[in-house]
Amino acid sequence: MNAEKVSEHIVNWLKNYAIDAKVNGFVIGISGGIDSAVTSVLCAKTGFKTVCVEMPIHQAESQVNRALEHINHLKDTFSNVSSVKIDLTSTFEDFKKQTPSIENSSTLDLALANTRARLRMTSLYYLAGLDGLLVAGTGNKVEDFGVGFYTKYGDGGVDVSPIADLLKSEVYELATCLRITKSIQNAQPTDGLFGDSRTDEDQIGASYDELEWAMHMLENGKFTLDFTGRKLEVFKIYTRLNTINQHKMLPVPICKISDDLK
Structure with missing residues (x-):
């Protein structure tokens, strides 16, 4: 894959889509993982307003640190990038208090994991609505069209999907081309939805x-x-x-x- 040409193609695609849609830019949830890092850089390179959002919910410190490191690097590099932090931990805990108790822990764990993703989607669309932005998806081809490894109406609820035609290995190639932080490139992929150290490979x-x-x-x-x-x-x-x-x-x-x- 010619990563430089692919990067340029995606940036132009995003730019033209934003112009046609008459919007002001993009909003992206930053997880500390490779997919959101690559997507946010591509959005930033359009020159349009790019809002990077941290949305921790009992998040591991390592994920928070990687996300913050990436956001700070983006803000230092691109004048069109800004950031917002919405700590959804208390919102998540309040939601749990209002729901009926259940004895089946396996179904409960999955339902709560998906709820985390849907709370984040709601937050992204709130911010998008305030500033006339598009929610940029971070799913790759294997996740979106292979195994369906995402939350319906959670991280699957987006306006544009810049990297959804790229395999995970190709996303890593783009990450190298875009000089994504090494700590993110070397991290084990994880959705971070269960509040523990399990990786995508552990789940799948x-x-x-x-x-x-x-x-x-x-x-x-x-x-x-x-x-x-x-x-x-x-x-x-x-x-x-x-x-x-x-x-x-x-x-x-x-x-x-x-x-x-x-």
């Missing part, structure tokens, strides 16, 4: 390199019978997640009413 059961391989295999018509050992295990993980998360990747189903019923 496969690394992004493995998922990219499986994605390529499925696109080329391969089946479980074609693999053994770890390859078979990874391929099953990918195809299972790709199947059960189709509801995230496809338009919301609409019940059509024929004219004879109206």
Whole structure:
């Protein structure tokens, strides 16, 4: 991949989209991870107003530090970049107090993790509404169209998706080209939604390199019978997640009413 040309293409795409939409710029949630770091730099390079938002909810200190380091670097580099911090921890805790108790801890943990993402989406759209901005998504191709590793109407609720046609490995290539902070490039990918140290690989059961391989295999018509050992295990993980998360990747189903019923 020619990272420099891809970067230039995305920046021009964002710039033209903002002009056509008659908006003032972009707002991005900064997590301390590679995807949000790359996306925010691309938005900043458009010259349009770019608001970077920290939204901690019981966040690990390492994630907070990486996010802050990246934001400060952006603000030092680009005059069009500003930042906002919205600590949603108390909001999250207040929400939990108002909800019914449940005994199934596994479903509760996932529901609360998704709630964190949706609280952040609400905050981003609030800020976007104040200043006429677009919410820039940070999902990559493997997450958005491979395994559906994101929260519906959470981090999946965005206006534009600048890096959604790039594999995770390609995002890392862009990160090197854009000189993203080394601490972010070297960090293990994590959604940070559970308040612990679990990584994306811990949750999914496969690394992004493995998922990219499986994605390529499925696109080329391969089946479980074609693999053994770890390859078979990874391929099953990918195809299972790709199947059960189709509801995230496809338009919301609409019940059509024929004219004879109206």
